Amino acid sequence: MSLEEKSPIQTIKEIKKKSKTVMIVAGEASGDMHGGNLVREMLNIDPALTFYGIGGNRLQKEGVELLANASEMAVVGLTEVVSKLGRILKIMRMMKRSLDERRPDLVILIDYPDFNLPIAAAAQKRGIKVFYYISPQVWAWRKSRIGQIKKTVNKMAVILPFEVEIYRQKGFEVNYVGHPLLDMVKLNYSKQESRKKFDLAPDKITIAILPGSRPSEVTKLLPELMLAARILKSDMPDIQFVLPLADTLEAASVTEIISSSHxxxxxxxGHTYDAIACADLALVASGTATLETALLGVPMVIVYKISLLSYCIGRLFVDVKNIGLVNIIAGKTIVPELIQADAGGKRIAAEALSILKNGERKQEMIKELEAIRAKLGETGAARRAAQIACDMI
Incomplete structure (x- = not known):
């Protein structure tokens, strides 16, 4: 039967059969960001692809049908999971059901291992291929997960160069695609143009405050960061502060804490990178933001604070000297890290003043940060990862 002779129903069935469906899971803000770029690149290769899964604004913007929002699942620390465990387990059951109901041609998982590895196992059990984009931090803790990854993941794309050898030693070959932030961290304005646009004084010392992308992080860190800001203002009256708001946060929750600090x-x-780049120093919650700040060449103090129980449990498993991505990639401590009790307002302010008042230390830090970019490979990470994913379908 020729195409002209086929009924409309037959034609529609054939089109549906030919179109490919991809399930994608990004349970955190950074995963949503990287996932959005990956989906865009995949659609450039094959515009007929359809996507559904878990993510945030970035994935939704690229046309992904969201069954759950990443903001419902974002937590920091082990004990913090408890408050959202019921909802997280409900979402996991829903995603596993979708593997049967929708039978996706590929499952793409982005970091978020405690949720994604069970999903990988469920997909593998059903004979559905799994592509893992951005490895869990197995080099930092729970290396035993590599065994689970080998059993349930068909292909993995890693974004840090040293991860290749870690997996190779365990008999799992992975693809190093470079770091996606190299394509993303770009400026629209010069430092002075940004200060003018944001209604900041052109010649005042400017401090960027980045309290994290999760509400639980902000609750713990922002009050201490604002105490540090108050101390800095007292010591250096001619100083100003800027806070780039993560799109996972409600402005009201942030401004309420800020207003109480006076x-x-x-x-x-909407202008995160320009807001960071116009600063002389940044106070940054540990995470992707530290690497973004490094690529912008802005000196920083890294802060990290979770519940005491989560911290104590984590210390039993963590196997790295540093927690900041910048320092881990550098292979040494190039920017200060203030963790738990040290991440108090007074200590943060003291560390910031030490950098601001020591020009030589500040310049050395900037020099070390410039070297980070060279260690992250070449641009085009999302495009290379997208090609791997499309080749699996």
């Missing part, structure tokens, strides 16, 4: 802070939405 320190003026300019909250900026």
């Amino acid at each position: 320190v003026k802070v300019k909250v900026i939405s």
Whole structure:
């Protein structure tokens, strides 16, 4: 039967059969960001692909049908999971059911291992291929997960160069695609143009405050960061503050904490990189933001604070000297890290003043940060990862 002779129903069935469906899971803000870029690149290769899964604004913007929002699942620390465990398990059951109901041609998982590895196992059990983009931090803790990854993941793309050898030693070949932030960390304005746009004084010392992308992080860190801001303002009256608001946060929750500190802070939405780059120093919650700040060449103090129980449990398993991605990639401590009790306002302010008042230390830090970019490979990570994923379908 020729195409002209086929009924409309037959034609529609054939089109549906030919179109490919991809399930994608990004349980955190950074995963949503990288996932959005990956989906865009995959659609450039094959515009007929359809996507569904878990993510945030970035994945939704690229046309992904969200069955759950990443904001419902974002937590920091082991004990913090408890408050959202019921919801997380409900979402996991829903995603596993979708493997039977929708039979995706490929499952793409982005970091978020405690949720994603069970999903990988469920997909593998059903004969559905699994592509893992951005490895769990097995080099930092729970290396035993590599065995589970080998059994349930068909292909993995890693974004840090040293991860290749870690997996190779365990008999699992992975693809190093470079770091996706190299394509993303770009500026629209010069430092002075940004300060003018954000209504900041052109010649004042400027501090960027990055309290994290999860509400639980902000609750713990922002009050201490604002105490540090108050101390800095007292010591250096001619200083100003800017806070780039993560798109996973509600502005009201941030401004409420800021207003109680009685320190003026300019909250900026939608121009994260320009807001960071216009600063002389950044106070940054440990995570992807530290690497973004490094690529912008801005000196920083890394802060990290979770519940005491989570911290104590984590210390039993963590196998790295540093927690900041910048220092881990550098292979040494190039920016200060203030963890738990050390991440108090007074200590944060003291560390910031030490950098601001020591020009030589500040310049050395900037020099070390410039070297980070060279260690992250070449641009085009999302494009290379997208090609791997499309080749699996």
